[in-house]
Amino acid sequence: MGSAGSPEQTPLVDAAAPRPVTATGVVHAGRIFDLRSDDVDLGAGGQVTREYLDHPGAVAVVVLDEDERVLLLRQYRHPVRRELWEPPAGLLDVDGEDARTAAARELAEETDLRADRWDVLVDYYTTPGGSNEALRVFLARDLSPVPEDERHAREAEELDMELRWVSLEDAVAAVLAGEVHNPSAVVGLLAAAASRAGGWASLRPADAPWPERRGG
Incomplete structure (x- = not known):
């Protein structure tokens, strides 16, 4: 619990919080997983491009x-x-x-x-x-x-x-x-x-x- 008069702390739980993806594409289609590239709108943080492996788990x-x-x-x-x-x-x-x-x-x-x-x-x-x-x-x-x-x-x-x-x-x-x-x-x-x-x-x-x- 937060102390009196202070805001509550964010729960210690990973939370789903997707940012808008303005563009996406497959850089390489693999046998098991693909390499993807997303343009991501971070709001106040601007827009970034992130490449990542799209994996089935x-x-x-x-x-x-x-x-x-x-x-x-x-x-x-x-x-x-x-x-x-x-x-x-x-x-x-x-x-x-x-x-x-x-x-x-x-x-x-x-x-x-x-x-x-x-x-x-x-x-x-x-x-x-x-x-x-x-x-x-x-x-x-x-x-x-x-x-x-x-x-x-x-x-x-x-x-x-x-x-x-x-x-x-x-x-x-x-x-x-x-x-x-x-x-x-x-x-x-x-x-x-x-x-x-x-x-x-x-x-x-x-x-x-x-x-x-x-x-x-």
């Missing part, structure tokens, strides 16, 4: 087993020329697909696992200065294997992915030591540690509203 999954170990994958990421330790993740590139359904598909395809318990752990924008990509991180528990005859045939970067179970404490320590850099790993692992410390009270239902998702 994505999901990631912090997978936690009965021993409170998390499952991380080592995957090559060409833009940074590194193999990164990451949680299972994937694009929301099917129009209208439920985010939890997409997350369950990625979990099965990348790890041969299913989960009976799903919660929303945290939502974030990956790079809001240059992309509209919104990402939802789920917490998946109560795990079981996908039957052999239903397993996904991996390809491309997925072919040689290493899977490793790591204690949540060790995973968080790797993040804080600057050894793990994937944003979903950094955000998801720290969120999981904070939520567990609070008795998981911060978890939201798997179908919690997600207005930040493009078209959501």
Whole structure:
């Protein structure tokens, strides 16, 4: 609350506040996302041109087993020329697909696992200065294997992915030591540690509203 006689502070909640777009166009149409250019009217701030990636959004999954170990994958990421330790993740590139359904598909395809318990752990924008990509991180528990005859045939970067179970404490320590850099790993692992410390009270239902998702 603000002090007596002072204006109320702005709530600590990100708010939708679109500015008028006076012109827009696609600079480059990509396979997964486009590079767009918008002329934006900022009112008193004048007009600016902003280029950004128009992204469908994505999901990631912090997978936690009965021993409170998390499952991380080592995957090559060409833009940074590194193999990164990451949680299972994937694009929301099917129009209208439920985010939890997409997350369950990625979990099965990348790890041969299913989960009976799903919660929303945290939502974030990956790079809001240059992309509209919104990402939802789920917490998946109560795990079981996908039957052999239903397993996904991996390809491309997925072919040689290493899977490793790591204690949540060790995973968080790797993040804080600057050894793990994937944003979903950094955000998801720290969120999981904070939520567990609070008795998981911060978890939201798997179908919690997600207005930040493009078209959501």
